[in-house]
Amino acid sequence: SGEEKLKIEKGEFITIAHRGASAYAPEHTMQSYKLAKEMNADYLEIDVQMTKDGVPIAYHDHKLDDKTDWKGEIEQYRLDEIKQIDIGKWFGEDFQGAKILTLEEIFKRFGTDTNYYIELKKTNKGVEKTVYDLLLKYDLNLSNGQVIIQSFSQDSLLRMKSLNVRIPLIKLLEDENALNLTEQKLKEITSYAAGVGVNYKAVTKDFVDLAHNNNLLVHAYTVNQLKVMNEMLELGVDGMFTNKPDVLLELSLSF
Numbered sequence: 001s002g003e004e005k006l007k008i009e010k011g012e013f014i015t016i017a018h019r020g021a022s023a024y025a026p027e028h029t030m031q032s033y034k035l036a037k038e039m040n041a042d043y044l045e046i047d048v049q050m051t052k053d054g055v056p057i058a059y060h061d062h063k064l065d066d067k068t069d070w071k072g073e074i075e076q077y078r079l080d081e082i083k084q085i086d087i088g089k090w091f092g093e094d095f096q097g098a099k100i101l102t103l104e105e106i107f108k109r110f111g112t113d114t115n116y117y118i119e120l121k122k123t124n125k126g127v128e129k130t131v132y133d134l135l136l137k138y139d140l141n142l143s144n145g146q147v148i149i150q151s152f153s154q155d156s157l158l159r160m161k162s163l164n165v166r167i168p169l170i171k172l173l174e175d176e177n178a179l180n181l182t183e184q185k186l187k188e189i190t191s192y193a194a195g196v197g198v199n200y201k202a203v204t205k206d207f208v209d210l211a212h213n214n215n216l217l218v219h220a221y222t223v224n225q226l227k228v229m230n231e232m233l234e235l236g237v238d239g240m241f242t243n244k245p246d247v248l249l250e251l252s253l254s255f
């Protein structure tokens with residue numbers, strides 16, 4: 001990022017590497033994030049949850065059952081237990097042994113050289129303050145868009161805002177809410193957030209216009225097909241979450 005103005009400050013389109021370059025390596029692993037960085041994705045997207053002992057880690061599913069040999073909820077386990085879990089094997093033998101990362105390990109590895117798009121998945125154990133303290137510890141810029149905080153929980157976003165009023169916030173919309181968005185609801189979101197994150201299936205021209213008229217950015221999730229990427233660019237969205245940042249970057253540059 002350095003001294004240069006970030007794309008988001010310049011109103012340019014952004015490519016958000018959803019759980020890293022997760023089409024090519026298991027989501028949320030160091031391989032996935034390294035790949036996203038190598039591909040020059042604008043943001044590393046990180047889903048954050050807390051371990052039993054209050055450490056923020058990068059993992060999407062609340063339960064471990066689907067992609068690991070373990071059972072139950074993330075929050076039932078301490079970090080030392082979480083670190084024994086293999087989250088690479090389900091994706092392919094080559095990735096066997098990949099470990100769940102703490103948010104701090106990701107910051108340690110990439111520092112201020114990249115931009116982070118962090119989702120507060122669950123709002124337990126004071127996750128907002130814990131994440132905020134880590135952002136400070138790693139000297140990340142909290143006002144220029146180097147860090148964006150996203151959540152489906154308005155309460156969680158408001159807690160983050162109370163810790164730092166300048167940090168850009170994205171309100172994620174459930175599909176049904178995006179489809180039935182009222183002017184009043186949008187006004188409420190505008191009062192604290194920089195934009196909305198929306199399932200691409202709910203994104204229409206009217207939706208984008210309505211959001212833009214209310215000064216809100218539109219970031220569409222999660223777009224992996226070239227055809228849909230094209231459609232979203234045509235509709236004028238401001239960014240997309242994708243598992244294939246290489247494909248989206250190439251397309252958006254030529255758009």
Ligand code: G3P
Pocket residue numbers: 018047060119150172197221222241
């Ligand atoms: O954070 C935007 C998008 O990632 C929301 O869906 O379930 O992949 O976190 P999910």
Ligand code: CA
Pocket residue numbers: 045046047119
């Ligand atoms: Ca997410």
